[in-house]
Amino acid sequence: MNNLLFDRLRLIGFTPALASAFAAVDVEGAWPARVTEVQRETVTLDDGAAALPARQHQHLQRRLADVVDAIAVGDWVAAAHDAHGD
Secondary structure, eight states: OOHHHHHHHHTTTOOHHHHHHHHTOOOTTOEEEEEEEEOSSEEEEEOSSOEEEEEOOHHHHHHHHHTTOOOOTTOEEEEOOOTTOO
């Protein structure tokens, strides 16, 4: 993770411990983002520079439903573009 991205995310609560945890994420092209809003099927993410509309990956939704958990405001997630660039 480059210093510019870390400095930008640090302003919204990103820490060195979170950076270490994120380094273990194996999603090509993913970047860390913080959840700022949760709707039924969409979320809004903050990447330290802008608010980004997003959808949860279907696999993640099913897995979280199995353990009765959900994405919540304040969570950190690995964000990535889909095959269509969205």
